[in-house]
Structures are given as structure tokens and as C-alpha cells.
Amino acid sequence: MNSDEPQSNNLDEDAVFLAYDVLEIAREEFARAVNRLAAKPSPQATALRNILAEQASEARALHALSVGYGWSEAIHRVTTAEALARARERGHVGTDLATGCPVLTGTGQRALNRWRDYIAPLRDLPEYKPMWDFVHGLDG
Numbered sequence: 001m002n003s004d005e006p007q008s009n010n011l012d013e014d015a016v017f018l019a020y021d022v023l024e025i026a027r028e029e030f031a032r033a034v035n036r037l038a039a040k041p042s043p044q045a046t047a048l049r050n051i052l053a054e055q056a057s058e059a060r061a062l063h064a065l066s067v068g069y070g071w072s073e074a075i076h077r078v079t080t081a082e083a084l085a086r087a088r089e090r091g092h093v094g095t096d097l098a099t100g101c102p103v104l105t106g107t108g109q110r111a112l113n114r115w116r117d118y119i120a121p122l123r124d125l126p127e128y129k130p131m132w133d134f135v136h137g138l139d140g
Contacts, residue, residue, distance in 0.1 A: 031121035038122050052119055052131055057083040060135045062092055062112040065104040069138065075102060078138045 038045050061079040069075040075084070084102060087093040092108030095101070104112075115135075123132035 027117075030117065034118060034121045038125065038128070048118070049127060052115065052128070055115055056131045056134055058087050058090075058092070059112060059115045060138075061087050062104060062108050062115075063135050064138055065093065065102060066109065066112060067138070070096075070102045070104070071099070 034048075037048060057080065061075075061083040064070070064075055064078045069078055084093060087108060088102075090107070090111070092105055092111050093102050094105045096103045119128055119132055119135075122128040
């Protein structure tokens with residue numbers, strides 16, 4: 001452990017710090033692998049791009065809910081009823097019992113995180129930037 005890393009006398013805390021370091025390394029490796037896949041013309045690269053594009057509308061709805069749009073009519077300004085219905089069918093969106101508003105479920109948050117994990121390393125590439133901007137640009 002270098003001097004810049006948090007240190008502890010508690011073995012459980014040390015294990016958590018070590019696990020986090022491993023997670024960060026794995027994320028970096030994953031990002032490199034996704035970039036390599038997307039960089040080479042191949043059926044797999046085409047499939048990745050098509051899947052991410054197909055999921056963009058639902059990812060936009062999930063992102064909107066994750067930043068609080070579900071608590072007002074604004075959700076209908078930034079996403080479609082169809083995208084919300086698909087997300088609801090998959091268990092990604094539920095209904096707040098007190099207000100009747102759509103809410104992001106744990107499954108939905110994981111789906112959004114997974115979509116972001118795939119596209120984040122590619123978001124500056126010309127074929128992926130419009131998807132990233134569409135999902136994260138909630139100006140209506």
C-alpha cells in the first residue's frame with residue numbers, strides 16, 4: 001500500500017480498500033476491452049452499437065427518473081410513454097404508492113448503470129456521442 005492510499009488497522013476496512021482497488025482496475029480493463037471491440041469493424045461491434053442504440057430511449061427514461069424527473073409532469077416532456085412502459089414491463093420502473101409517480105427500481109438503476117458502463121468509454125466517438133447526448137441531455 002502506498003502512502004497516498006487510506007490506511008487502517010482494521011482488516012475489514014483494508015479488505016474494502018483492496019476490493020475497491022480491484023474494482024477500479026476491472027473497470028479500466030473493461031473500458032479498454034469495449035474500446036477495442038468498438039474500434040474494429042466486426043459483427044460484434046455492430047451488435048454492440050445496435051443494442052446500445054435500441055436501449056437509448058429506455059436509458060433516457062431511467063436517467064430522467066434517476067435525477068428526479070418522475071416527481072412532476074416533466075417526465076413526460078423528456079421521455080415517451082412507450083419508453084416508460086417498456087421499462088415498467090422489465091421491472092425497471094415502479095410506482096410510488098403515496099404519489100402514483102413513476103420511480104426507478106433497483107433493477108432499473110442496475111440496467112442504467114450497465115448501459116452507462118458500456119457507452120461511457122465510447123461516448124466521444126462519432127457513432128456513440130449522439131446516444132450519450134440523447135440519454136443525458138434532458139432539456140426536453
